[in-house]
Amino acid sequence: MGNLSMRALAVLGMLAVTTVNEARGTSLLANVPEAGSYTLVYEFPVPVNSPGWNTVPVAYSIDNHALIGNGAFSRVAYYLELAGQTTDWVYVSMDAFTGDAGKIGLPNVSSGEFYHYGVGGNMPAGWDGHADANIFSNVPGVVTGTGIGTVNLEFWPSNYGQSNDYGVPGGNGGAFDFADGGAGTSAGHGAMQIHNYGAQQTLFAYNAWGAARTSELGIGNQPGGAGTNTDWTFNTANIGRYDIRTLQILVLTAVPEPSTVLVLGLGGLLLRRRVNRD
Structure with missing residues (x-):
């Protein structure tokens, strides 16, 4: 009886978390109904100057x-909003x-995160080339669409190089782009990048x-001619153009139908009252 009540409370707690994104100070829901x-x-107010996230706990403003x-979600989403003279x-x-x-x-050392394209990149079998990504943006040039398979991550806490060590299709070994290499799990420069290699493009x-x-x-x-580091590596000026920099990270969970939640919630409360009377 106690277990049923606890499950009901857990479900109701999940619903409370689900609606928390509606109260945040970005235009996420207006821009992306999905x-x-x-x-x-997570919600993370990105600072201009990092205190060193490989040694300092990441200062999330929301951490749910x-x-x-574990295993309760089927999709992951990232939303970055940068507000200054324009948003x-x-x-x-x-x-x-x-x-x-x-x-x-954020893939700092303590997170244990290390993701990249290809062998050793800690991605599920068959994920590369079949990410089924939905991309939306108001930034000119960013290729948008749904069901895009060619998304790749470069998440690591370490230094990295220009060489396309992981075999990302179309990568340029002479610049920092969507196909860098030489990364690991030790502390270093740090990168949290998502790309659409099919469009030879950094998303953020x-x-x-x-x-x-x-x-x-x-x-x-990053704009520029041949040899430009398109993934913004070594560009420390752009971040200061924006007054507000917010990264939100979301997941798609399996939430029971409202009627199921109501039954569980009422059942738990009734059972609790009965136990108290006994």
């Missing part, structure tokens, strides 16, 4: 990961690449946060 079905796991059960944003959702909500945030990149220093942040490819 996100209304997702649960907000402990409320999300730029990008959203990408994709099939889940892990079942652990604690391993979808947040770099240079591993140690205390000015970070690198951008949406879409």
Whole structure:
């Protein structure tokens, strides 16, 4: 009887988490209606100067990961909104690449996150080339659409190089782009990047946060000619163009129908009253 009551409370708690994204200070739901079905796991106000996230706990303004059960979600979404003289944003959702909500945030050393394309990249079998991603953005040039298979992650806490060590199709070994290599799980520069390699494009990149220093942040490819680091590596000027920089990370969970929740909730309350009377 006690277990049923606890399950009811857990379900009601999950519903409370699901609606928390509606109260946040971004335009996520207005820009991306799909996100209304997702649960907000993390919200991160990106600072211009990192205190060194490889040694300092990440300062999430919201952290709900402990409320999300292991394997309880089927998709993961990232929304970055940058507000200054203009407001730029990008959203990408994709099939889940892990079942652990604690391993979808900033990939610092303590997170244990290390994701990249190809062998050794810790992605599920068959995920590469079949991410089933939905991409939306207001930034000119960013290729948008649904059901896009060619999304790849570069999540690591370490230094990295230009060489396309992981065999990303179309990568340029002479610049920092969507196909870098030489990364690992040790502390270093740090990168949290999501790309659409099919369009040879960075969706967003947040770099240079591993140690205390000015970070690198951008949406879409960094503009420039041949040899430009399209993933914003070494560009410490762009992040300061924006007054507000918010990253939200969400998951798509399986939530019971409202009638089921009501039955569980009432059942738990009735059982609790009965136990108290006994």
